Amino acid sequence: xxxxxxxLTVLVLILLAYFGVAAAHLGVLFGTVxxxxxxxxxxxxxxxxxxxxxxxxxxxRIPSTCGQQKSLPWIKQGRLESPxxxxxxxxxxxxxxxxxxxxxxxxxxxxxxxxxxxxxENKWLWLGxxxxxxxxxxxxxRHLRFFMEPVPRLVNLLADVDGFFQVGAPVxxxxxxxxxxxxxxxxxxxxxxxxxxxLSLFTDYFALFLLLGLAGSGVLMRxxxxxxxxxxxxxxxxxxxxxxxxxxxxxxxxxxxxxLLCVLLAYFPFSKLMHAPGVFLSPTRNLANxxxxxxxxxxxxxxxxxxxxxxxxxxxxxxxxxxxxxxDRE
Amino acid sequence: xxxxxxxxxxxxxxxxxxPKKGWMDPHVDFRKGTYCYSALAxxxxxxxxxxPRDWQPFDADWKLPPNWxxxxxxxxxxxxxxxxSFRLFMxxxxxxxxxxxxxxxxxGSGDPKNMPVLRxxxxxxxxRRYFTPAGKAFGALAGGRELTEDVIKEWFYYFYQCTECRxxxxxxxxxxxxAEITMIGRELLNLLGLNINWVIEPAANCFRxxxxxxIQPHGFADSIGFAVDELExxxxxxxxxxxxxxxxEVLFVTxxxxxxxxxxxxxxxxxxxxxxxxxxxxxxxxxxxxGGNFGLFTSHEMIKRLNNKIYAEAKRLGVKxxxxxxxxxxxxxxxxYMDTMxxxxxxxxxxxxxxxxxxxxxxxxxxxxxxxxxxxxxxxNGKLKLDPTRNDHWNVTxxxxxxxxxxxxxxxxxxxxxxxxxxxxxxxxxxxxxxQTFCCGSGAGLGTDENFEMRMRGGLPRAxxxxxxxxxxGVNVLSCICAIDKANLSTLMEYWVPGVEVAxxxxxxxxxxxxxxxxxxxTDLRGTPLRGKEAAHA
Numbered sequence: 105x106x107x108x109x110x111x112l113t114v115l116v117l118i119l120l121a122y123f124g125v126a127a128a129h130l131g132v133l134f135g136t137v138x139x140x141x142x143x144x145x146x147x148x149x150x151x152x153x154x155x156x157x158x159x160x161x162x163x164x165r166i167p168s169t170c171g172q173q174k175s176l177p178w179i180k181q182g183r184l185e186s187p188x189x190x191x192x193x194x195x196x197x198x199x200x201x202x203x204x205x206x207x208x209x210x211x212x213x214x215x216x217x218x219x220x221x222x223x224x225e226n227k228w229l230w231l232g233x234x235x236x237x238x239x240x241x242x243x244x245x246r247h248l249r250f251f252m253e254p255v256p257r258l259v260n261l262l263a264d265v266d267g268f269f270q271v272g273a274p275v276x277x278x279x280x281x282x283x284x285x286x287x288x289x290x291x292x293x294x295x296x297x298x299x300x301x302x303l304s305l306f307t308d309y310f311a312l313f314l315l316l317g318l319a320g321s322g323v324l325m326r327x328x329x330x331x332x333x334x335x336x337x338x339x340x341x342x343x344x345x346x347x348x349x350x351x352x353x354x355x356x357x358x359x360x361x362x363x364l365l366c367v368l369l370a371y372f373p374f375s376k377l378m379h380a381p382g383v384f385l386s387p388t389r390n391l392a393n394x395x396x397x398x399x400x401x402x403x404x405x406x407x408x409x410x411x412x413x414x415x416x417x418x419x420x421x422x423x424x425x426x427x428x429x430x431x432d433r434e
Numbered sequence: 435x436x437x438x439x440x441x442x443x444x445x446x447x448x449x450x451x452x453p454k455k456g457w458m459d460p461h462v463d464f465r466k467g468t469y470c471y472s473a474l475a476x477x478x479x480x481x482x483x484x485x486p487r488d489w490q491p492f493d494a495d496w497k498l499p500p501n502w503x504x505x506x507x508x509x510x511x512x513x514x515x516x517x518x519s520f521r522l523f524m525x526x527x528x529x530x531x532x533x534x535x536x537x538x539x540x541x542g543s544g545d546p547k548n549m550p551v552l553r554x555x556x557x558x559x560x561x562r563r564y565f566t567p568a569g570k571a572f573g574a575l576a577g578g579r580e581l582t583e584d585v586i587k588e589w590f591y592y593f594y595q596c597t598e599c600r601x602x603x604x605x606x607x608x609x610x611x612x613a614e615i616t617m618i619g620r621e622l623l624n625l626l627g628l629n630i631n632w633v634i635e636p637a638a639n640c641f642r643x644x645x646x647x648x649i650q651p652h653g654f655a656d657s658i659g660f661a662v663d664e665l666e667x668x669x670x671x672x673x674x675x676x677x678x679x680x681x682x683e684v685l686f687v688t689x690x691x692x693x694x695x696x697x698x699x700x701x702x703x704x705x706x707x708x709x710x711x712x713x714x715x716x717x718x719x720x721x722x723x724x725g726g727n728f729g730l731f732t733s734h735e736m737i738k739r740l741n742n743k744i745y746a747e748a749k750r751l752g753v754k755x756x757x758x759x760x761x762x763x764x765x766x767x768x769x770x771y772m773d774t775m776x777x778x779x780x781x782x783x784x785x786x787x788x789x790x791x792x793x794x795x796x797x798x799x800x801x802x803x804x805x806x807x808x809x810x811x812x813x814x815n816g817k818l819k820l821d822p823t824r825n826d827h828w829n830v831t832x833x834x835x836x837x838x839x840x841x842x843x844x845x846x847x848x849x850x851x852x853x854x855x856x857x858x859x860x861x862x863x864x865x866x867x868x869x870q871t872f873c874c875g876s877g878a879g880l881g882t883d884e885n886f887e888m889r890m891r892g893g894l895p896r897a898x899x900x901x902x903x904x905x906x907x908g909v910n911v912l913s914c915i916c917a918i919d920k921a922n923l924s925t926l927m928e929y930w931v932p933g934v935e936v937a938x939x940x941x942x943x944x945x946x947x948x949x950x951x952x953x954x955x956x957t958d959l960r961g962t963p964l965r966g967k968e969a970a971h972a
Contacts, residue, residue, distance in 0.1 A: 109575075153525070160518040163734075166770055166841070168603040168611060170869040173843030175796045175807055178814060179850075185869070186843040188796075200607070206532075207607040211865055213535040213895070219446035221541065221898040223865045229532060233607070300531040302452035303552050305577040308529050374568045379608055382526035387519045388609035393843055396800035399773045404516055408735055409482065410742040411641050413750055416721050419642075420651045427652035429678050429720065432750075 107295060110309035114317050114364075121363035126356040134359045135339060136348040142366035149373025150381065157385050165400040168388040174397075188394040197390055201383060204234055229293065236286035239279040240315075242266060243322075246277070250333075250340040272327070280323050287316050307375060314368055321361040331358055440467070440887055442930060445894070448544040457552055458559065458574065460584040462591045464492045467887030470594055470880060473634035478627060480638045481736070485627025491590065496583070498626050503581055507564055509622045514565065520618050523610045524561045527554060533602035533612070538873050539595050542891030550602035550612040553592050557619050560585065590628050593619040595888060597877035598731070598763075599836035604869050616878070621733040629732065633879035637728040640740055645690035645724040654720040657693040665703050668961075670953030673710035675718060678751070682717035683788060685748050688759025688805075689726040689917035697936055698920045700959040701760055704944030708809065711949050712789045712817060716757070722747035725764040726917060730771075731879040738775040741767055744802075745776045755785040756802040760938050762835035762916030763877065765804060769842045773800040790815040804838075806847040806915060806939060813854045819948040822857045824955060826965045828942070829858040831900065831909045833923065834871035835916035845869075848915050851939050855946040860907040866899035876922035889922065890929050897930035904934050911935045913942070 124130040171182020187193045199205040212226040246263050249255040267275035291312045294300050325331035335353035342349040372378070384390065392398075417424060417432055424431055475486035487497050499505065514521045534549040535541060546552055555577075562569030563578030572578070579585065596616040603611035623629065636646035643650055649657070658675045666672045676682065686709070692702040709716055722743040729736030748756055758768055773779065782801040785794040792811045794803045812818050830852055838844040845868050852859055866872050875892030876885075903909040912923055912934055920936055927934045945958045956967040 157518060157522055157525075160514070160521050161516060162518045163516060164771055164774055166519065166611070166614065168600055168609055168840050168869075169843035170604055170840070171843060172845045173796065175794075175844075175847065176792070176811055176814070179810075179846045182843065200609075204607055206605055206609065207530075209605055209870075210532050211535075213541050215446075215448055215450075215541065219894065219898065221895055223863070229530060233530070297531070298452055299450070299534050299546060299549065300529075302546050303457060303529055303531065303549065303555065305529065306575050307577055374566070376526065376528045379526040379528050382522055383608045385518065385522055386526075386609040387522070388603050388611045388614075395769050396773065396797040396802070397795065399778050399799045402774050405775070408739045408742075410739055410746075413721050413743075413746060416642075416644065423650050423652040424678075424720075427655040429651060429655060430680065 106304065106306040107309045110306055110313050113310060114313040117314075117364065117367055118317055118321075118360050121360040122356045125359040131350040131354075131359070132348075134363055135350045135354070136343070138366050139343055139362060142369040146369035146372055149370075150378075153373050153378055154381050154385075157382070161403045162387050162391070163402040163404065165391045165395050166387055167391045167393045169393050173393055186393045188392050188397065190392065193390060193392050197384065200389055204230055204237075207233060228289070232286050232289040232293070235282050236290065239283040239286065242279045243277075243283060243319075246279075250337050251344050253337075253341065274326060274330075276327070280319070280326070283319050284316070284323065287312060287319065291316070311371075311375065311377060314364060314371070318361065318364040318368060321357060321364065325357055325361060329355065329357055331355060440890075442890075445542075445887070445890055448542065448891075450544040452546045457547060457555065458579050460556075460579075460582065460588040462584075462588050464587075464591065466884070468595075468885065469591060469888070470630035470632055470882050470885045473627075473629035473631045477631065477634045477638040478629065481634070481641060483627065483629075483634075484625060487627060491587070496587065496628070498583065498586070502583075502586070502626050505625050506581060506586070506622055509625045510561065510565070513618050513621065514561075517614075517618065519611070519614045523554065523615055524558050524565075526608050527551060527558065527610055529555075530607065532605050532607065533610075536602050536605045537612075538597075538599070538601070538875055538895045539888070539892045542875070542894040543888070547588075547592050548595060550596075550606075550610075553596060554610070554612055554615045556585070556589055556592060557615060586623070586626065586628070589619055590623055593623065594630055594880060595892075597836070597873045597875065597880060597892065599873035599877060600840040601836070601870070601873065604840060617730075617734070620731065624733055630879060630882070632882040632885075633728050633731045636726075636879075637732055637736060637740065640724050640726075640728065643723075644719075644721045644743065646726060646728065647690060647694055649690065649694065649723075651720040654693070654723055658718060661693065661699070661702055661706060665706055668703075668957065668959060669707065669949055669955065671707075671710065671949050671951055673706050675706055676716070677718045677720055679717035680751050682715050682751065683754050684714060684716040685722070685744075685751060685753040685756045686716050686718055686759065687722055687725045687744055687756060689761040689764055690724045691726070691917035691921060692759060692938075695917070695921055697924065697941070697960075698917055698938065700941040700944065701920075701938030703959045704938070704940030704942070704947075705759060705805070707944045707947050707949060708818075708940065711947055712812065715788070717751060717753070719747045719751065725758055725761045725768075727764055727767045728879060730763050730767055734771075737767055737771055741772050742776050744772065745779055748779070749781050754783040755797075756782070757805055757808055758802050759805050760915040760917065760940065762837040762918060764837075764917075765844070766837035766841040768800065768802050772802070787811055789817050804842075804844060804847065806844065806851055809940070809943060810847045810850040813851065818943075820855055820943075820946040821948050822855055822946050824945045824958065824964055825856040825942050826858070827958070827962065828856055828911045828937070829860070829907065829909045830856045830911050830913055830942070831860050831862055831903050831907075832867070833862075833874070833896065833900075833912055833914040833919060834867050834869075835914055835919050836871060836873050836877060838915060839869055839871045844915075848913075848939050852913060852942060855939075855942040860903050860909055862899040862903050866895065872896040872899065874916075874919045874922040874926060876926075877918050881918060881922050890926065893922070893926040894930065896923070897926050900927065900934055901931045904931055909934065911937050913937050913939055915939055
């Protein structure tokens with residue numbers, strides 16, 4: 105049900121933008137006002153959330169150790185899985201952020217008759233997630249050609265590599281295929297697996313449908329409706345130079361694409377999509393396992409009620425004496 | 435174990451189909467065998483914690499204070515501001531489900547709320563409803579949920595169905611640690627006086643007497659004295675075991691189960707032999723007579739209150755540094771909390787083995803060394819005369835205890851000791867050991883008889899891996915370095931894998947250690963005849 109509601113919500117958003125421009129001629133609203141507002145919300149919201157996390161103390165050093173600790177010199181330490189230095193932590197974080205190290209460990213447990221528990225390889229989630237995030241990054245970078253004049257050589261190079269197979273005209277970008285496949289897989293997985301379906305919320309599907317809508321509208325424009333790229337670039341440059349223009353050659357489909365992006369941006373700081381900045385601050389990953397080497401200070405530490413030796417000796421004085429153990433006070 | 439126990443073949447039929455009703459419905463059926471009894475009022479009172487009263491989880495009325503809702507919401511707000519972990523883990527989960535089948539309780543019970551992601555959602559949904567703009571505005575649509583008494587009951591049920599083992603945090607792409615969420619969840623429940631007796635009674639005992647069972651100083655001295663006598667019978671060597679002795683070089687702290695539980699007791703004999711043989715200048719303490727810390731299962735404040743004794747006693751006795759015995763959660767506290775909470779220990783010296791001269795750089799601030807670090811260093815430097823054939827009747831596998839594994843990274847040291855004291859050693863399958871080790875199913879204070887069914891369910895993945903090496907390699911002993919393990923794995927083996935014993939690592943050390951002036955050994959520390967010595971023993 106929540107999947108259906110999410111789909112409907114995204115469809116409504118699409119229709120809103122399409123007819124908002126095509127029928128109600130709200131090009132200025134969708135092409136100028138909303139994008140500026142969305143970026144403002146995104147930046148302010150993101151900053152607010154990250155600053156709030158950063159300002160929340162880390163009272164204890166609690167890394168999850170996934171490898172051998174640094175101990176005796178002849179025992180080989182797991183430098184990346186149980187880092188004891190800042191450099192090691194950076195390595196661990198790089199593996200986590202760039203390659204999704206932890207997700208790569210994923211297995212599938214299955215209980216068979218016997219009982220016999222078996223653990224199968226299960227790398228699909230890792231692959232799907234990695235494929236989605238990397239292609240999203242490449243596509244984002246490719247889009248810089250709409251915002252910059254002249255287009256930086258690196259951006260052109262990236263586009264050339266992406267279009268390496270030279271199929272079709274305009275050339276097919278591999279990332280366009282991959283991102284759609286990855287998103288569809290992530291959606292399919294959520295719907296197919298009874299456990300994942302059971303725990304999924306409206307917001308989980310919403311993010312997926314929103315991204316599918318965004319990618320789908322982009323693909324439609326590039327390969328099927330052949331949007332007027334010159335006009336779109338004019339609009340895009342207008343936005344980033346704070347001198348907005350709405351060229352009339354820009355079709356309503358583009359406004360759908362832009363609007364979904366705006367919704368994504370504005371939604372981002374209020375949603376689970378905050379996992380992107382959040383992972384950098386995760387205390388089980390970004391702290392060194394050097395606990396016994398270097399004292400960690402809790403900024404809000406406070407004195408607590410303890411039971412002292414003197415109180416203990418007083419209560420058990422006679423018994424301590426009878427057992428022949430030494431006393432502080434005879 | 436008065437209740438009728440379910441049969442293993444019945445428990446092994448796990449239904450993984452999620453129920454018809456959605457997870458936001460908080461109603462819990464407190465079925466016998468799947469929960470622990472409430473904390474007794476006298477224990478809560480002794481520790482000065484709120485709302486002591488008589489109640490049980492199966493009662494309709496839990497006698498919550500009238501302003502319970504405000505207490506919880508204030509408590510959440512306070513902790514959201516104090517713990518980045520808590521705030522972040524409330525915010526960033528994407529519900530990918532990678533953690534789902536990593537939890538032993540989920541694997542063994544099929545209850546979807548035992549998937550770490552959903553167990554966290556139980557509290558996250560309340561967080562969203564009361565602390566986020568989206569949740570305040572859109573409620574259930576944004577994943578928010580009203581805080582009701584049923585939700586509190588549900589928290590109680592599921593936060594005491596989590597052993598804080600951290601296995602899920604290894605698999606989570608953002609390192610979200612359910613142990614952290616459970617710890618905070620339990621702290622919140624404690625604000626309403628909701629705890630279980632199996633946690634709070636040991637905590638109260640420990641606070642008062644210095645150990646979980648409430649053994650008083652003379653009882654402590656008797657236990658150690660008894661062990662010294664028994665050791666003399668087995669080995670012919672009389673060892674010294676000083677208690678509360680000022681001026682010793684080392685203070686030794688171990689879980690109290692080592693001197694009152696079986697098979698822990700054989701590990702204790704091993705320590706006594708080892709320290710005697712190397713001539714370590716050390717002392718026991720009856721005041722800091724407990725390494726375990728059930729504060730870890732109660733609240734951060736209680737960790738600090740109970741842990742305080744170790745440094746205080748080290749200071750009073752004037753020792754130079756501390757060795758800690760075989761215990762799991764104790765070592766999470768020592769490694770990740772003690773220095774921060776009760777340090778800096780600048781009255782102690784950087785630990786240096788008086789036998790080998792090795793400086794334990796990895797413990798230079800906390801000044802406490804794990805016994806397997808200490809012993810493996812002795813073996814490496816050839817300071818122990820070992821006869822591994824005296825463990826030939828054992829075919830060994832090793833269970834990595836959750837906390838030394840995932841909150842410390844202690845993997846090689848115990849293995850090195852085992853391989854030098856035993857000749858038959860086989861690892862369990864790769865994804866059930868080291869950082870992927872499975873909990874015994876009874877950690878974090880859940881090892882009570884009334885919780886039997888849930889413990890056996892939670893222990894299924896561990897037991898199954900043991901069964902595999904039992905059947906394919908003939909393994910007959912499951913070794914471990916955790917007192918809770920030693921107690922619970924024994925029950926677990928009896929239930930799922932009969933024919934496998936449980937032992938501590940220093941029991942093997944004790945068996946293999948050739949002592950100066952010892953008599954001919956015909957039995958191991960358990961009194962079992964050694965291989966080839968059956969006739970001599972008879």
